[in-house]
Amino acid sequence: MATLLKLFPTCTRAGRLAHLSRKDWAQSRRGTLLPCFPASQRCASTTSYLTVEMDDNTGVAVVTMKSPPVNSLSLDFLTEFSISIEKLEMDRKCRGVILTSGLPKVFSAGLDIMEMYGKSPEHCAEFWRAVQEMWLKLYGSNMITIAAVNGSSPAGGCLMAMACDYRIMADNPKYSIGLNETLLGIVAPFWFKDTMMNTIGFRATELALQLGLLHNAPNALRIGLVDELAPEKEVLSAASTAISKWLAIPDHARQITKSMMRKPTIDRLLSHRDQDINNFVSFITKDSIQKSLQVYMERLKQRKT
Amino acid sequence: MATLLKLFPTCTRAGRLAHLSRKDWAQSRRGTLLPCFPASQRCASTTSYLTVEMDDNTGVAVVTMKSPPVNSLSLDFLTEFSISIEKLEMDRKCRGVILTSGLPKVFSAGLDIMEMYGKSPEHCAEFWRAVQEMWLKLYGSNMITIAAVNGSSPAGGCLMAMACDYRIMADNPKYSIGLNETLLGIVAPFWFKDTMMNTIGFRATELALQLGLLHNAPNALRIGLVDELAPEKEVLSAASTAISKWLAIPDHARQITKSMMRKPTIDRLLSHRDQDINNFVSFITKDSIQKSLQVYMERLKQRKT
Amino acid sequence: MATLLKLFPTCTRAGRLAHLSRKDWAQSRRGTLLPCFPASQRCASTTSYLTVEMDDNTGVAVVTMKSPPVNSLSLDFLTEFSISIEKLEMDRKCRGVILTSGLPKVFSAGLDIMEMYGKSPEHCAEFWRAVQEMWLKLYGSNMITIAAVNGSSPAGGCLMAMACDYRIMADNPKYSIGLNETLLGIVAPFWFKDTMMNTIGFRATELALQLGLLHNAPNALRIGLVDELAPEKEVLSAASTAISKWLAIPDHARQITKSMMRKPTIDRLLSHRDQDINNFVSFITKDSIQKSLQVYMERLKQRKT
Numbered sequence: 018m019a020t021l022l023k024l025f026p027t028c029t030r031a032g033r034l035a036h037l038s039r040k041d042w043a044q045s046r047r048g049t050l051l052p053c054f055p056a057s058q059r060c061a062s063t064t065s066y067l068t069v070e071m072d073d074n075t076g077v078a079v080v081t082m083k084s085p086p087v088n089s090l091s092l093d094f095l096t097e098f099s100i101s102i103e104k105l106e107m108d109r110k111c112r113g114v115i116l117t118s119g120l121p122k123v124f125s126a127g128l129d130i131m132e133m134y135g136k137s138p139e140h141c142a143e144f145w146r147a148v149q150e151m152w153l154k155l156y157g158s159n160m161i162t163i164a165a166v167n168g169s170s171p172a173g174g175c176l177m178a179m180a181c182d183y184r185i186m187a188d189n190p191k192y193s194i195g196l197n198e199t200l201l202g203i204v205a206p207f208w209f210k211d212t213m214m215n216t217i218g219f220r221a222t223e224l225a226l227q228l229g230l231l232h233n234a235p236n237a238l239r240i241g242l243v244d245e246l247a248p249e250k251e252v253l254s255a256a257s258t259a260i261s262k263w264l265a266i267p268d269h270a271r272q273i274t275k276s277m278m279r280k281p282t283i284d285r286l287l288s289h290r291d292q293d294i295n296n297f298v299s300f301i302t303k304d305s306i307q308k309s310l311q312v313y314m315e316r317l318k319q320r321k322t
Numbered sequence: 323m324a325t326l327l328k329l330f331p332t333c334t335r336a337g338r339l340a341h342l343s344r345k346d347w348a349q350s351r352r353g354t355l356l357p358c359f360p361a362s363q364r365c366a367s368t369t370s371y372l373t374v375e376m377d378d379n380t381g382v383a384v385v386t387m388k389s390p391p392v393n394s395l396s397l398d399f400l401t402e403f404s405i406s407i408e409k410l411e412m413d414r415k416c417r418g419v420i421l422t423s424g425l426p427k428v429f430s431a432g433l434d435i436m437e438m439y440g441k442s443p444e445h446c447a448e449f450w451r452a453v454q455e456m457w458l459k460l461y462g463s464n465m466i467t468i469a470a471v472n473g474s475s476p477a478g479g480c481l482m483a484m485a486c487d488y489r490i491m492a493d494n495p496k497y498s499i500g501l502n503e504t505l506l507g508i509v510a511p512f513w514f515k516d517t518m519m520n521t522i523g524f525r526a527t528e529l530a531l532q533l534g535l536l537h538n539a540p541n542a543l544r545i546g547l548v549d550e551l552a553p554e555k556e557v558l559s560a561a562s563t564a565i566s567k568w569l570a571i572p573d574h575a576r577q578i579t580k581s582m583m584r585k586p587t588i589d590r591l592l593s594h595r596d597q598d599i600n601n602f603v604s605f606i607t608k609d610s611i612q613k614s615l616q617v618y619m620e621r622l623k624q625r626k627t
Numbered sequence: 628m629a630t631l632l633k634l635f636p637t638c639t640r641a642g643r644l645a646h647l648s649r650k651d652w653a654q655s656r657r658g659t660l661l662p663c664f665p666a667s668q669r670c671a672s673t674t675s676y677l678t679v680e681m682d683d684n685t686g687v688a689v690v691t692m693k694s695p696p697v698n699s700l701s702l703d704f705l706t707e708f709s710i711s712i713e714k715l716e717m718d719r720k721c722r723g724v725i726l727t728s729g730l731p732k733v734f735s736a737g738l739d740i741m742e743m744y745g746k747s748p749e750h751c752a753e754f755w756r757a758v759q760e761m762w763l764k765l766y767g768s769n770m771i772t773i774a775a776v777n778g779s780s781p782a783g784g785c786l787m788a789m790a791c792d793y794r795i796m797a798d799n800p801k802y803s804i805g806l807n808e809t810l811l812g813i814v815a816p817f818w819f820k821d822t823m824m825n826t827i828g829f830r831a832t833e834l835a836l837q838l839g840l841l842h843n844a845p846n847a848l849r850i851g852l853v854d855e856l857a858p859e860k861e862v863l864s865a866a867s868t869a870i871s872k873w874l875a876i877p878d879h880a881r882q883i884t885k886s887m888m889r890k891p892t893i894d895r896l897l898s899h900r901d902q903d904i905n906n907f908v909s910f911i912t913k914d915s916i917q918k919s920l921q922v923y924m925e926r927l928k929q930r931k932t
Contacts, residue, residue: 182837198575199571199572199576199579200571202572202574202575203575204575204578204582205579210579210582210583214829215829215833216829217830218523218828219521219523220520220521220522220523220546222583223520223580223583223584224488224549226579226582228567228568229571244834263838266810266837266839267809267812270808270809270813270814271809271837273814274814274820274836274837275833275837277817278820278829278833278837279833305574504876504877504880504884506880507879509880509884509887512887515884515887515888523828524825524826524828524888525826525827525828527888528888529793532792532873533872533873533876610879
């Protein structure tokens with residue numbers, strides 16, 4: 018990966034895609050944003066938070082998250098992420114995505130607490146809709162989606178990984194993954210729960226969600242939260258190996274099958290989307306919850322100092 | 323546990339709580355039934371079938387079933403049990419319950435066959451409603467519920483354990499747990515099945531219910547019917563250790579999460595409760611089923627002699 | 628088994644049962660089709676594709692599939708199969724069925740592609756209804772059904788095995804089982820998926836269906852797609868041993884329990900049966916899918932030559 022980046026340095030910074038309309042984005046794409054390297058059949062683009070490298074030979078794009086320090090899922094990050102996935106979805110040459118982190122030790126630390134602390138209900142609602150959108154895009158993608166989990170992946174980071182078709186995690190017991198919301202005094206919504214149930218079953222989900230369990234890599238493999246472990250430096254190449262098996266399957270049959278499996282879960286959110294936003298906003302803006310978040314953030318700060 | 327009981331002997335026998343109105347019970351509580359020991363912050367009460375020891379320091383109550391010879395779930399036992407759980411549920415200081423047996427070798431032998439054999443339809447209906455009530459109270463409890471399964475736990479005893487949040491079983495292959503109803507020629511109702519499916523999944527439930535499987539402790543652990551094994555004399559202390567992890571989670575977040583997981587299963591019984599009673603009564607009062615029960619009871623008697 | 632067949636040679640060929648009306652069949656049964664051997668209490672019948680041997684002592688019928696070269700599920704085969712199962716279902720003496728193959732190395736190769744390639748929509752519809760019927764009869768059977776999977780069992784063959792109550796597979800890593808439809812560019816319908824989910828859970832099904840996974844025998848055991856492995860020559864005797872445990876359970880309790888587990892899945896097909904046929908016909912008659920089938924068949928021919 019490091020080599021790849023050296024060979025094909027990103028072309029230009031995209032600015033805040035979050036604030037681009039779809040038309041803007043389409044134009045930018047025809048322009049300098051996604052220059053192609055015909056010789057190598059590789060295209061790369063970099064935005065504020067993501068690098069997208071498309072290999073036209075394989076039809077696989079590597080999406081690398083780079084939002085220091087810990088790839089927190091802020092409103093801007095999520096908007097950019099959803100636009101990038103949609104872009105790839107519409108790209109006929111793109112059949113698969115490998116999602117990974119460009120930061121050390123962390124895949125994604127999950128939802129950005131700053132988007133929920135001391136913010137207006139309107140802002141919280143906009144943020145939550147962006148979280149939903151990220152999941153809808155990823156869980157419902159027609160593309161093959163492989164998570165190369167090369168670091169810790171709590172809460173929203175775990176959701177992101179679970180929304181992919183296949184998960185490979187760095188074989189390092191220091192890295193952990195899980196929906197640990199209850200530890201912060203908050204609650205994973207029903208579609209987080211549904212996604213986890215579809216991954217590890219009812220009972221393991223009941224335990225994991227109530228206790229806010231963060232599973233280290235070997236445990237995550239044991240309970241099926243990830244599908245495979247790979248040496249830390251080989252997570253991305255293991256993802257490339259894994260995706261080749263998926264690429265061997267005719268797309269239309271795979272896509273119909275994937276939709277058959279996931280559509281009921283997706284439909285459940287779609288038919289309760291506004292209600293889910295309202296629930297989130299009224300919960301997160303409660304004084305007691307705001308205090309929990311404050312305590313949590315102060316603890317985080319103390320750890321750093 | 324033995325030490326605990328010596329230090330804080332039960333104060334007075336409560337008589338048949340089943341026949342106490344809630345008002346009676348509230349009064350009795352203010353009276354001598356639940357004396358507190360301020361120094362140690364421990365309260366204890368004993369009724370006909372149960373000992374309840376509350377530790378105000380931890381917020382954990384130990385509920386010990388003591389209905390010789392095998393903690394059969396009779397109508398009176400179930401009524402008393404439900405009242406005790408409700409009492410603890412309403413006690414703001416109580417955050418968790420450890421449910422265990424005070425009898426050797428058995429957690430609970432399950433539903434008392436004498437309540438179904440040769441009884442009027444009205445009695446059977448009252449009995450079945452009490453079975454439902456026990457499950458509703460336990461499966462839907464806001465408290466942390468840990469089953470310290472220190473002996474065999476067939477049929478209704480297994481249901482009781484499965485309704486808790488976490489199960490620790492004595493590591494003795496002579497002890498077994500499972501829904502063995504078909505062996506008696508009877509059928510576990512849909513909410514027994516739902517509870518088992520939520521614990522060990524569809525396929526394992528299909529096998530277990532059809533064959534009336536009783537799993538010994540190691541097998542029960544292997545298929546996930548219990549979560550942990552402990553040496554026979556350390557089941558209760560293992561339960562105390564386990565519950566401390568649950569107590570570390572903010573109650574409101576854990577409770578909402580638990581409800582999100584279990585509410586659909588609970589609602590299914592609530593919306594079919596009378597129908598389920600009717601089904602049970604018309605099934606159990608059939609001549610053929612009454613004969614099955616008779617044969618079974620005679621076999622039990624022969625074993626004893 | 629070989630001995631059994633020598634001792635009790637099949638009596639007469641039944642011709643194409645598929646074209647017999649039920650009345651014809653009833654008459655044929657009273658005639659020479661199902662002669663009994665009172666001394667041994669064994670009855671045997673052979674039709675074009677199946678041998679049915681009933682042991683009145685145990686109440687177990689062994690149904691042996693013999694449609695060379697690979698027990699493809701053609702329209703005629705399926706029709707005959709469903710009639711045979713229905714016959715046994717109506718036979719009060721028959722409590723259980725062991726389903727196995729009389730051909731080497733294969734249990735069943737699955738749906739006969741010739742019934743879907745270059746055929747009229749009407750024919751495809753008739754064929755698909757027969758596939759549904761086979762599954763409905765087997766998955767919903769009141770009898771104990773044990774699959775003695777003594778060879779490979781892809782696609783429809785896997786469905787057949789999964790529709791039984793218990794699966795024993797020959798312990799030979801060369802034999803594989805799974806729903807590999809996507810490899811052919813086609814899609815397993817929702818009730819194939821439901822049956823697999825009821826067997827191995829959501830996540831394993833999602834992976835298996837999308838990748839068209841064929842699991843070798845040890846892997847099939849590991850993920851729960853089969854329940855037991857037996858040495859290749861002992862699969863049938865292992866099935867006899869296994870079924871004795873099921874026979875020990877009172878039929879009525881086992882049947883009600885089985886129905887409680889499987890009815891929702893069966894009802895789902897029953898209430899969408901015509902729609903499912905329409906889906907299949909419009910999908911399979913597409914030019915692109917017909918071409919996929921052609922390519923697949925040519926590959927099969929090349930392998931043979």
